[in-house]
Amino acid sequence: MRSITLSQAVNEAIAEEMRRDETVFLIGEDVAEAGTPFKVTSGLVEEFGTGRVIDTPIAEPGFTGLAVGAAMTGARPIVDLMFGDFLFLVMDQLCNQAAKAHYMSGGKLNVPMVLRTNLGATRRSAAQHSQSLHALVAHIPGLKVAMPSSAYEAKGLMKTAIRDNNPVVIFEDKLMYQDKAPVPEGEFLIPFGEANILREGRDVTLIGTSSMRQVCEAAAEMLAGDGISAEVIDPRTIVPLDEATILESVKKTSRAIVVDEGHQNFGTTAEIAARISEKAFYHLDAPVIRMGAMDVPVPFSPALEDLTVPTPEKVAETARRIVAGELIHAL
């Protein structure tokens, strides 16, 4: 199978869906000729024209609001939000308008829009261009949240998102745009709410979202050298969350570490860990461990920034301690 970059995968998904459905359009800052700062949408304006690949002023609430109205009246917009950090700018349109329209109208209205944005630190971009804010939107009923972990997921989840009848927020890891993975030539979709078991194991379950999947896979490889068998699960979407696959795995391994690049406090790791603790409590041999980003604004200096995110070494070390039965509460 051919390998393509995550960036190419997203581009292909959007192009295929725009060919399939003339109501699909792309809107955001510098999405046309510039192809976004990450060059993810390059070439789309040449094929679909400026009527469907729409460059906007720097006005995130404005163009997100336009997308809500367009979606509500029969189009399927894809909003390009240049950095995940800008979610704070669009919260009213996304969370008060898009997320609630279907419910508030008793099912009369719906908002089939995609908001694609990014997450991920260690790009030396400091605190306003490095955040991973998916927990913020995952908290709001009415939104779905997808977190592709490779080019394959990026394509399959994007196509599903575009066809979904609800507002979907997709977070791509901005450090993975050039990472290649095998992606089939033909059409495929990845359904929401189906986690992917990447590696089977007996001793501990490592649950990793987005690029934390690779962190968990690398940690599992290290652990294998120590004779520890780790199972690795990528939820792929956190709303809806494939709780069954996660619980089934933890019931088998009796231990779980949840790894995610959002802040640890009140975060995605906390939600998944809580569900495991509630629903698989009697199967557990150790506390469920959260490993999120440190609860500090993301610092600029590489010497500091690298300390803030989970690494394979930290995940493997934590796994060794809980598998050894160490009292972990002081972590």
Next chain:
Amino acid sequence: MTAAPKQNAEDYLRMYRQMVKIRTFEDNANQLYLDAKMPGLTHMYSGEEAVAVGICEALEVTDKITSTHRGHGHCVAKGAAFKEMFCELLGKEEGYCRGKGGSMHIADQLNGNLGANAIVGGSMGIATGSALRAKMLGQSDVTVCFFGDGATAQGLMYEVMNMAALWKLPVIYACENNGYSEYTRTDEIAAGEITARADAFGIEAFRVDGQDVLAVNALTRDLVARCRKGDGPFFVELETYRYHGHHVGDISRTYYRSKEEEADWKANRDPITLFADWLVNEGVATKAELEALSEAIRAEAAEAVAYALEAPYPDGSEVSMHVYLEAS
């Protein structure tokens, strides 16, 4: 009153009927609040009827509107029915939103009403996006964005008006200037002229007497026609007045406006009285005929209120319905 754009009595009488329907709806809604029969609060449109009716009578059913927290008038004017509206106000299953939206969120998509919005200025993006969709997909409908003078302080308005002007979108921004931004005089919150905001983007802006339904209607018909030809967007400031407080519970309001001012508007600038006088003077209807029309509407409203009071609440199982739309 200005010259009539519609040439037959039926159109005039429909406009009059719609205005009376709004006033009657609000009188009943207020009474439901006073009788403690309505959950929560509501924001009365009384006094502003000529705005909603003058504009919506210039629209086709396929044209869209977005509305505000003070939205009952827009809803009635765009064709909604009393029964489903009262049911919604009371949180009943047969309400437009199955009781999930209430007064501030009534949506009636079959009549082109994309919903009232409880965030001041919150629907400006939705209205402009609806117009973007129409232009992109080659559809001929026009969208009217209703908002108050208070919403002109919101940044979203400037973002979307900029894009609407850049892309010549078929949207009409209808600013209902009732003189008060919640509990504060508008001249205390809005610097400069309201219409100057549109001028800044090169959007053609108009100021019209919002108590004169024929003037509002004539202007809107012209702007809607121009929007359909691709000449949009437009901005209209409608000078009007709300008879009640910010909401039904805002009873003691002399700290921000005088009783004399309220009495003056009601006595001298009431949109329904002004239009009734015109209809009688022009020989379109007699006073008796207009009174009979009003009486019929009062009876219709009473019946709808009685129905809504007895109507069932939604079953508890509905609480988790409509969070997501799962069927294609």
